Amino acid sequence: MPASPPLSSYRHDPTACEECDLLAPATLLAPGEVRHCERCGHVLTRNLPDQARRPIAYGMAAIIMFVLANSFTFMSFSAKGLGQEMTFLQCITTLVEEGYLFLGAVLSLTLIGLPLVYLGSIMLVLWRVDKQMHDKALRSLSRLLCRIQPWLMVDVFLIGVLISLVKLMGMAEIKMGLSFWAFVGYTLLLIKTISSLDRRWLWQRLFGPTEARELDPGMGAREAGLVNCHLCGALGEQGQHSCRRCGAYLHSRKPGGLARTWALLITSAILYIPANLYPIMDTVFLGDTSPSTILGGVVLLWSMGSYPIAAVIFIASVVVPLAKILALFWLCYRVQCGDGASPLGKLKLYRMTEFVGRWSMIDVFVVAILAGLIRLDNLMTIYPGPAAVAFSGVVLITMVAAMSFDSRLIWDLQQGERERE
CATH class of the missing domain: 1.20.140 (Butyryl-CoA Dehydrogenase, subunit A; domain 3)
Incomplete structure (x- = not known):
């Protein structure tokens, strides 16, 4: 009887590349191993270390840093004997006060709303993965994670802060407050949270592997009469309305x-x-x-x-x-x-x-x-x-x-x- 693979190994589901549609049979990945598409090189899935716990730790630390980033002075500006201090939230409230509601909404969502929803969802999903939680709630939260990730722009904002600092240094004295350094920590921890979890591993951990399929690795999913789910990577049949695992709408293109x-x-x-x-x-x-x-x-x-x-x-x-x-x-x-x-x-x-x-x-x-x-x-x-x-x-x-x-x-x-x- 063959020996069972070690617990740290991960056999990914049969899937198809989301960028070129090439089928990829199930493969056992060793810790730290990455599976690439054989045709276009796209990353299909990764076996990251300790995916069940690291995102929770990073996410909790990121939320603490976010609270600190809103508790003190972010930046201070002084010129000609006059000075002004700014908190992180004032970047948004100033836009709203001046009537730029659209810009205020964009900053609120990309810097506060969506990152906090992402962090809260990822911790809740991983914390409840081995406990009782309604499947519908798990699917909704996991789909939300996949959809909002591209819209998290905290790292872009941090670069904007550094550029603003350079712009102002020639005309006034600028000091960075405690909140700025907390925001740097918040940004780095958010990036670590995102990079420490593979979404295909998450779906397989939540709802188990999909059915085994005999796949021709040189054939596309559409040629084989299959549809690849764009969220969880599970394969469905042509004409199937929704993914049986994550519930997302299926479309061949x-x-x-x-x-x-x-x-x-x-x-x-x-x-x-x-x-x-x-x-x-x-x-x-x-x-x-x-x-x-x-x-x-x-x-x-x-x-x-x-x-x-x-x-x-x-x-x-x-x-x-x-x-x-x-x-x-x-x-x-x-x-x-x-x-x-x-x-x-x-x-x-x-x-x-x-x-x-x-x-x-x-x-x-x-x-x-x-x-x-x-x-x-x-x-x-x-x-x-x-x-x-x-x-x-x-x-x-x-x-x-x-x-x-x-x-x-x-x-x-x-x-x-x-x-x-």
Whole structure:
């Protein structure tokens, strides 16, 4: 009788790659081992150390750090004998007070609401995994974890704080409060919480392995009459309405096809124009208002000698959004034209656009920080400009556009060309 695998080993379910649809039979993974797709190299699943307990510890520590980050002064600013202190929450409340409800809502969700929901859900799910908890509640919380993870932007906000610090150092004395250092800890612990858990392992731990299947590893799921669940990775039959394990809606390809991606891209391209033409912030100094566009801020930083920061802002706020829009336009066009050449090259381009998109929010966060901190009514005050709303719309809509694009369409074209040959 063969020896049973050690408890630290993990046999992942038969699944299909969510980026190219290639089937992957069940495989036993040793501790620390990662399973990649054999065709496109996408990470299918990982056997991370102590996944049942580490996320709980990191998550609890992150929540403690979040409480501390809201308990003390975040940053202080002093110039010409006048000073101003700012708490973390003032970044958001200032936007709301000035009538920028959309920006306030974006910051509230990406920095507070969604991260806390993520941390609470991940701890509750793992804590109750071996205890009695209603299956429907477990499925709902686990689906929520998978869906909100791309929208956690605490790390982007931290980079925005550092850029704001560089912008202000030339005009005033800046001090970082205790809350800033607690926020750094909160950011690092949140990243550790996310990176210490594999979602396919979680679904298998919660609801057990799926049925064993005989798979042809060189065949796509659609060719084999199967559908891969985009949330838990379980395989279902063609025509099956919902996943038997996680309850998510099953679709062989993302609904809406290219039409939804085209519509989102056109919307973001339209918003990109006012985002660069209108001022992203207005500086009132001794009664005089000085508007600043995104490019104007880059030029100012460059003239001050802050070349690395100017380059970061230029790349993140000008180059990346435009490049992402153009790259997705090109991918949609090539897929619609039926071009099946170089699928791996197209997929790498798509991965890059999907990864860098969220970092364009840096400039919006910088504006929020400066508006919350610099409130010296008789000397200098900074207000968000209309471009801040348009620019945040560009970033969020391009993120949704990248998520709505189905990279498996690229490989469908290659398969179609092989069949015609």
